[in-house]
Amino acid sequence: MASPEPVAPPRRSRGAPALPATSVVFPGDERTAAALISAAVEVMAVHGYHGTSVRDIAAAAGVSPAVLYHHFASKQGLLATVLDRGMDVLVRATEEALYAAPDDPAARLEAIVGVHVRVHLESQRESLLGNSELRALEAGALALVVARRDTQQRMFDRVVRDGCARGVFTTPHPDDASRMITSACTAVAAWYRPGGPLTGDEIVARYQRVALDTVGYAPVGEPASGSSAQRFGGAGGER
Amino acid sequence: MASPEPVAPPRRSRGAPALPATSVVFPGDERTAAALISAAVEVMAVHGYHGTSVRDIAAAAGVSPAVLYHHFASKQGLLATVLDRGMDVLVRATEEALYAAPDDPAARLEAIVGVHVRVHLESQRESLLGNSELRALEAGALALVVARRDTQQRMFDRVVRDGCARGVFTTPHPDDASRMITSACTAVAAWYRPGGPLTGDEIVARYQRVALDTVGYAPVGEPASGSSAQRFGGAGGER
DNA sequence: CCGGGGGTTGAACGATCGTTCGGCACAGGG
DNA sequence: CCCTGTGCCGAACGATCGTTCAACCCCCGG
Secondary structure, eight states, X not given: OOOOOSSSOOOOOSSOOSOOOOTTOOTTSXXXXXXXXXXXXXXXXXXXXXXXXXXXXXXXXXXXXXXXXXXXXXXXHHXXXXXXXXXXXXHHHHHHHHHHSOSOHHHHHHHHHHHHHHHHHHTHHHHHHHHHOXXXXXXXXXXXXXXXXXXXXXXXXXXXXXXXXXXXXXXXXXXXXXXXXXXXXXXXXXXXXXXXXXXXXXXXXXXXXXXXXXXXXXXTTOOOSSXXXXXXXXXXXXX | OOOOOSSSXXXXXXXXXXXXXXXXXXXXXXXXXXXXXXXXXXXXXXXXXXXXXXXXXXXXXTSOGGGHHHHSSOXXXXXXXXXXXXXXXXXXXXXXXXXXXXXXXXXXXXXXXXXXXXXXXXXXXXXXXXXXXXXXXXXXXXXXXXXXHHHHHHHHHHHHHHHHHTTSBOOSOHHHHHHHHHHHHHTHHHHOOTTXXXXXXXXXXXXXXXXXXXXXXXXXXXXXXXXXXXXXXXSSOOO
């Protein structure tokens, strides 16, 4: 690999290693640490943790392999940082969406489904990593990430159960429907390709809509004849 | 790792390496090849392809590392065999279920959801491998497996679209609902633990039920008041 | 001007990786 | 009886792995 660059000498002007900007890079991070995190997400999402070497990550970040150990305890520590931050971003975004949503089961479900799908669309590589490389985490870091994942699932469970208790959702299996929704939304990161026929907004809207069907959404006050389809889709040409 | 065995000398009585019996082990397989396949599924499902060494697989199969190369071209070839067979089992089972099902969208959807969930429950490790280690496959073998996966998805798409065309399913987004269903059913392999509170049959039944809600199942002939819930659940105490 | 220190480097460590190879054990046909 | 072939083994190959280390560069306070 590492082919010679045809133009522009590899001279690095010091302290500007590579392109940052990922959802797991936080504003307070040092430049090189941010570049390493970003590079790790990029490369590990493709080849996996064990399929990616420290040299691969360092090369993608534009630094020497040894630099990694000045910013992280180990390759494992870098993975732990990425996964922990990724789950943190997801949970926080979901919490905020839930907090801002009105006291209505359908609106709440739409809110958290929207956030969940959007995060998995926009932070696709981080999500992919978080879903496939948990097994590469050592016990301590794994417990932290799993705890956050449970928190995320619990938020969905609560919304669906509440909707059922109020009679707005009619599914006889709230917890299973809830898990099926999160599973389906999480899987978006596995198939979505940025150049596809649907925009992110369209995908989000569709998943929100189908998720409401999944929980058996039946608006209160109206017994609703036929199906619940009429209550939806005021605007927009569906296809 | 290779700790000395305290009792029972490692003497092998030739030609009886280890315990076989996995869904990707076929009847015509030689004993040692079967043991290697079975061991590969077991170990790789836990640590991933790159996280598993040839020595790990050989040890789990009770043979020497060199034996692997008498039955497979390489470690990569062994993975290709496992994944290819796994997808083949899934697609064939779904095809047969579809063939045996009556000409009714709801019954067909129940049939293929049932098979899909059951395969992912009973062949959990193979499924886990197939969902997370496609990236470790080289181009040729990958194309084969991806083609089979597309076939599987197409069967779901066709059933859902047909149900919509007949007015039995009311979802405005058949393809998205279809993909959400397969995603959710596939994810079963990621969370199911054999000792859990629900039996496999119960999980299958619940997923069938929720899947029908997901596509907006509204039985024909009856405009159905309230929700579709009444049409279901004749027997069995739901919870 | 000088001195110090954090960030970076190339080189090297032992360990383990996938793979190969020569030879051994043993069943079956002459 | 021997001879052949098949399946298995231990040992070893070079490559690459994660990690360490001493030296270096360059910015910054004095």
